[in-house]
Amino acid sequence: MSRLGQLTRERRAGVGADAGAGAGWRVPANVWGLGVTSLLTDISSEMIVSVLPAYLVLTAGFAPLLLGVATSLHEGGPLLVTWIGGWAADRSGRRKLTAACGYALSAVCRLGWLLLPARILPGRAVSELALLIVSDRMGKAIRTAPRDALISLSVRPAQLATAFGVHRALDAAGAAAGPVLAFTLLWHFPRRFDIVFFASFIAALLGVAALLLLVREQHPVDADQRDQSGERDARGSSRGTTHVWSEAWRVFADPALRRVIILAAGFGLVTINDAFVYVLLMQRSPAHTHWIPLLYAGTAAAFLLLAVPIGALADRAGRQRVFVLGHVPLLLAYAIVLGGAPAWPANAILCVLLLGGYYASTDGVLASLAGGLLPAPVRAMGLAWVDTAVSVGRLCSSMLFGLLWTHVSARTAVLTFAAALFLIMASFAFRPEDGTTCTTGTTGAPA
Amino acid sequence: MTPRRAQLFFLAACVVSILTIALYIAVARPQAPASSPSAAATTAAASAADARATLISAMPSGPIILFRNAAPGALYGRLAIQKLPLTPDAAPLIAPLSCERVYYAAGAGICLVADEARLPPRYLAYVFDDTFAQRPAITLTGPPIRARVSPDGRRAAVTVFESGHSYADDAFSTKTQVIETSSGKVLGDLEAFAVRKDGQPFASIDFNFWGVTFARDGDHFYATLKTKGERYLVKGSVDARVMDVVRAGVECPSLSPDETMIVFKKPLVREVGWRLHVLVLASGEERPLNQVRRSIDDQVDWFDNRHIVYHDSASEGTGVWMLSVDGTSPPRLLLPNAYSPAVRQ
Numbered sequence: 001m002s003r004l005g006q007l008t009r010e011r012r013a014g015v016g017a018d019a020g021a022g023a024g025w026r027v028p029a030n031v032w033g034l035g036v037t038s039l040l041t042d043i044s045s046e047m048i049v050s051v052l053p054a055y056l057v058l059t060a061g062f063a064p065l066l067l068g069v070a071t072s073l074h075e076g077g078p079l080l081v082t083w084i085g086g087w088a089a090d091r092s093g094r095r096k097l098t099a100a101c102g103y104a105l106s107a108v109c110r111l112g113w114l115l116l117p118a119r120i121l122p123g124r125a126v127s128e129l130a131l132l133i134v135s136d137r138m139g140k141a142i143r144t145a146p147r148d149a150l151i152s153l154s155v156r157p158a159q160l161a162t163a164f165g166v167h168r169a170l171d172a173a174g175a176a177a178g179p180v181l182a183f184t185l186l187w188h189f190p191r192r193f194d195i196v197f198f199a200s201f202i203a204a205l206l207g208v209a210a211l212l213l214l215v216r217e218q219h220p221v222d223a224d225q226r227d228q229s230g231e232r233d234a235r236g237s238s239r240g241t242t243h244v245w246s247e248a249w250r251v252f253a254d255p256a257l258r259r260v261i262i263l264a265a266g267f268g269l270v271t272i273n274d275a276f277v278y279v280l281l282m283q284r285s286p287a288h289t290h291w292i293p294l295l296y297a298g299t300a301a302a303f304l305l306l307a308v309p310i311g312a313l314a315d316r317a318g319r320q321r322v323f324v325l326g327h328v329p330l331l332l333a334y335a336i337v338l339g340g341a342p343a344w345p346a347n348a349i350l351c352v353l354l355l356g357g358y359y360a361s362t363d364g365v366l367a368s369l370a371g372g373l374l375p376a377p378v379r380a381m382g383l384a385w386v387d388t389a390v391s392v393g394r395l396c397s398s399m400l401f402g403l404l405w406t407h408v409s410a411r412t413a414v415l416t417f418a419a420a421l422f423l424i425m426a427s428f429a430f431r432p433e434d435g436t437t438c439t440t441g442t443t444g445a446p447a
Numbered sequence: 448m449t450p451r452r453a454q455l456f457f458l459a460a461c462v463v464s465i466l467t468i469a470l471y472i473a474v475a476r477p478q479a480p481a482s483s484p485s486a487a488a489t490t491a492a493a494s495a496a497d498a499r500a501t502l503i504s505a506m507p508s509g510p511i512i513l514f515r516n517a518a519p520g521a522l523y524g525r526l527a528i529q530k531l532p533l534t535p536d537a538a539p540l541i542a543p544l545s546c547e548r549v550y551y552a553a554g555a556g557i558c559l560v561a562d563e564a565r566l567p568p569r570y571l572a573y574v575f576d577d578t579f580a581q582r583p584a585i586t587l588t589g590p591p592i593r594a595r596v597s598p599d600g601r602r603a604a605v606t607v608f609e610s611g612h613s614y615a616d617d618a619f620s621t622k623t624q625v626i627e628t629s630s631g632k633v634l635g636d637l638e639a640f641a642v643r644k645d646g647q648p649f650a651s652i653d654f655n656f657w658g659v660t661f662a663r664d665g666d667h668f669y670a671t672l673k674t675k676g677e678r679y680l681v682k683g684s685v686d687a688r689v690m691d692v693v694r695a696g697v698e699c700p701s702l703s704p705d706e707t708m709i710v711f712k713k714p715l716v717r718e719v720g721w722r723l724h725v726l727v728l729a730s731g732e733e734r735p736l737n738q739v740r741r742s743i744d745d746q747v748d749w750f751d752n753r754h755i756v757y758h759d760s761a762s763e764g765t766g767v768w769m770l771s772v773d774g775t776s777p778p779r780l781l782l783p784n785a786y787s788p789a790v791r792q
Contacts, residue, residue: 029450189472190562198471202464209460213453 030154031163033214034147035170040207041103042171044110045136046178047200050293051186055193079388081141086384087244089146090377096150096217098380102143103211107204109136114197145384152371152379153218160372161319164364165311169304172359176300179293251374251381260370261389263320263428267327267362268393270421272334272401272414274299274355280337280410281351295352302356303363310360311368319369324428326361327421329354334418338411366390499538503528506551506577507540510792512756513551514767516541518784526558526579529782531792542579548591550748550789553600555628559591559607560584572605574631582631588622593699593746594787596628597661597668602685603628604659604668623656623670625685637670637690640683644692651675658699658746662706669693669700669709678714680726697726699746701755703772704792710736710747710755710772723747723757725772737774748788756781756788 089098112132148164155163182196189195252258278295314322333354336347367383374382397417404413448456500522510531516522516539526542526549546558558581560571570587572594585605593606603626623637637656642649655673662668666686672679680697683690698721700711707728712721713735720742726733736755747757750769759768759778766783770776782788 194475195468195472198475199468202468206460206464210457213448213457213460214450216450 027159027163027166028154030215030218031151031166032170033210033216034151034154035167036214037103037207037211038147038167038171039174039177040203040210041106042174043178043181044200044203044207045106045140046175047182047196047203048110048113050179051182051193051196079141079391081138082145082384082387082391083248083381084244085142086145086149086380086382087247088142089149089380090247093219093377094217095146095153095380096211096215099143099146099150100208100211102139102141102146103204103208104139105142106136106139107201107208109139110197110201110204114194114201144387145380148367148371148383148387149380150215150218152368152374152383153376157372158315160368161311161314161322161365162308163311164368164371165307165309165314165360168311168360168364169307172300172304172307176297176304179297247378247381248385251378251385254373254382256373257370257382257385260366260373261385263323264366264370264386265389265393266424266428267323267421268390269397269400270417270424271330271394271397272417273394273398276398276401276405277333277337277351277355280414281348295348298349298352299355299359302353303359304356306357306360307364310357311364314361314365314368319365319372320428322361323365323369324425326358326365327425329357329361331418331421331425333358334414334421338414338418500527500541501538503540503542504578506542506554506579511790512750512767512782513549513556513789513791514782514785515546515549515787516784517766517786526556527785531790533781544575544579544581546787548594548787550594550596550603550787552596552598552789552791555596555600555603557594557596557603557605557626557628559587559594559605561590570607572626574603574626574628582628585624585626585631585633592621593623593658595659595661595746596789597665598663598704599665600628601665602626602634602661604661604670606657606659621655621657621673623659625659634685635688637683639688641689642672642681642692643689644679649692656681660700660702660709660746662702663704669702671698671700680709680711694726694731700726701747701749703749703752705752707752708772710749712743712745715742720744723755723770734774736770736772737776738770738778748790750790751792756790758786758788 085098085102089095092098109132112135116128116132151163151167152160181199185196185199186192252261274296278292281295282292310322310326333351336351336354342350366386370383370386371379401413401417404416507528507530512529512531512533514527514529516525516527522541524545524547526544526546527539528542529537529539544558545560547561548559550557554577556575558573558575560569560573562569562571568590570589570591571584572587572591573584574582587605587607589607589609591605591607594603596603604623605626606621606623609620609622625634625637626632627634637659638654642654651674653674657671657673659668659670666684667682668685669680669682670690672681672690672692677695678698679695680693680700681690682693696713697709697711698714700709702709709726709728711724711726713724714721721744723736723738723743724733725736741759741761743757743759745757745759747755750756753773754769754771756767756769758766761768761780764780764783767781767785767788768778769781770778
């Protein structure tokens with residue numbers, strides 16, 4: 001596709017004039033706008049998440065067991081709301097508005113944290129905290145699929161993974177900056193959690209402003225003409241008459257997407273949660289658990305640095321290939337956890353780099369892989385499916401890993417997951433790429 | 448709106464946001480407890496409770512129950528005392544100390560402090576006397592969880608989490624130290640004591656100890672030992688620096704004042720949580736207490752030879768609950784908004 005052609009399309013889609021001016025890494029302004037939105041929103045949410053344990057135990061007088069409940073509420077989240085977000089975005093064709101509702105809901109929750117301390121009554125506050133946490137997560141669930149659909153509709157198909165790389169890099173920058181900002185504030189103003197909550201609320205509002213001001217709605221008709229076959233257009237245009245579940249089912253019926261869903265769920269199932277990796281790493285080292293937040297920040301930093309180059313690589317070398325081989329660093333991280341590597345702190349630094357590399361080559365790449373396969377009118381719903389598949393896979397993986405750890409041993413658990421990961425990688429590594437590049441826009445046949 | 452104009456608007460929004468945060472920091476009054484007297488005004492109830500509280504500078508005489516004040520307001524986290532027997536609506540006496548976990552017996556107290564608002568967080572322990580004068584602080588290596596002083600006031604024991612933040616987390620490890628109260632110095636770490644099981648030396652690198660309870664002589668004690676997934680009750684001597692495994696399935700023991708019974712928390716089989724049980728030492732008989740349906744995670748203290756007190760967060764109220772060990776009556780809320788109870792009869 002010529003640069004001129006790209007430029008014309010960007011103009012027609014109403015995105016920034018700077019798009020297409022540079023080489024392969026340049027992405028349209030819309031992607032930057034969505035990236036800035038995510039950056040601010042992640043700063044906002046990570047500020048809260050990183051101080052929550054200290055806040056609940058110190059100020060709200062929470063028992064540690066309740067803290068566990070609050071944390072799992074945060075992790076679990078309402079999965080099916082993702083579908084509703086995807087469905088609403090597709091059906092109305094207003095992805096930006098749907099995403100904005102999700103961002104706004106989370107922003108309102110940040111305000112809730114600020115108002116809550118004044119009326120905390122131990123024992124009663126638990127349900128209010130749960131409501132806040134669940135609503136916050138609902139906001140995230142609503143916005144994810146419309147936002148990713150908007151990213152994928154804003155760029156040429158050949159640039160999908162690069163665009164997601166840019167977005168995920170900004171997202172990771174927010175995740176790394178949030179805790180640093182929160183702790184800096186608490187350092188200067190000890191125990192002033194209200195300042196952290198207020199700053200978090202303002203950052204969330206600014207995130208909504210970034211979405212409304214810097215991002216333009218993309219029209220599927222324009223975008224769809226770019227890469228989709230007539231068959232898909234016909235199928236896509238029959239939208240608008242179904243409700244959320246039948247729409248979800250219809251999208252699932254597409255064999256190409258179903259393969260991506262199975263890929264996502266399968267790999268999610270054999271992925272050990274970061275938290276387990278860090279705790280296991282700490283157990284083998286003389287270091288303190290205080291380092292764990294730093295490991296999260298380090299992983300986010302590595303993710304941030306690698307996301308764009310690996311995204312660009314995926315656009316050239318094939319997204320599915322990069323996604324599957326992107327689990328090699330994860331496998332190496334498991335090996336380090338099992339003790340097959342240098343001593344502290346070299347093992348932690350290596351682990352952080354490997355996990356960052358794993359995220360960079362899987363997270364945005366998977367979204368671009370699915371985005372490239374989906375007809376524009378049902379893209380948000382399809383992305384919601386992939387998102388749900390990853391979440392369900394990881395949720396099951398955490399439970400399985402916890403069970404194995406409790407009833408057998410941590411070593412056996414890691415070995416089991418490593419073996420399963422290796423098998424699933426081997427089984428996907430030799431499959432042909434299905435419609436993951438712009439030149440093969442047809443529906444992939446099941447391999 | 449043109450993209451260029453929208454970008455300018457966004458830049459303006461960024462500047463306004465930063466100014467708003469700066470303005471908030473400049474004008475907002477602290478809501479955090481214990482920061483300034485005005486913080487008490489955050490809730491009417493809290494300020495009313497605070498207003499009724501009496502500040503004290505020495506331990507009152509007679510029977511008392513000590514606890515960490517968990518009522519919201521400016522006095523949150525302070526060491527509080529109620530005289531016994533409790534009278535309804537009696538205002539608490541507030542000591543000039545703030546403790547995360549606290550215990551007191553025979554003129555010596557131990558106060559554990561956590562400052563987690565800083566990075567890295569700081570954890571300290573210090574011994575105090577009847578006038579709340581503090582001995583030099585001991586630096587702790589993790590969040591404090593258990594504190595006990597021997598009935599004769601000679602020794603204190605402190606447990607902290609080294610990794611993991613809850614007993615429910617299977618990967619936790621703990622560190623337990625015994626402190627001499629007269630000097631405020633550490634006498635030793637339980638992991639450095641010898642352990643015997645069935646008379647034979649018993650050792651493993653995964654040993655974790657917690658929940659010390661002292662006998663009246665200030666030397667003998669019971670504690671929990673966890674190794675390879677099993678939790679044992681151990682009985683030891685601080686002077687001899689040795690412990691013997693007594694039985695399995697016992698966590699956070701608490702020895703009755705007459706030294707005939709131990710109340711402990713027993714891990715549930717299929718879920719995460721604990722039920723309080725009583726062990727009669729002479730017969731080895733063990734039975735559950737009717738603490739109703741909830742899980743209790745606390746090292747209990749004895750109110751007298753027939754009743755125990757412990758912390759629980761329940762829908763009926765969060766605070767210190769009381770329960771008889773004969774299993775006849777249900778638990779009742781003794782002190783709302785209280786934590787870490789210690790009784791001196």
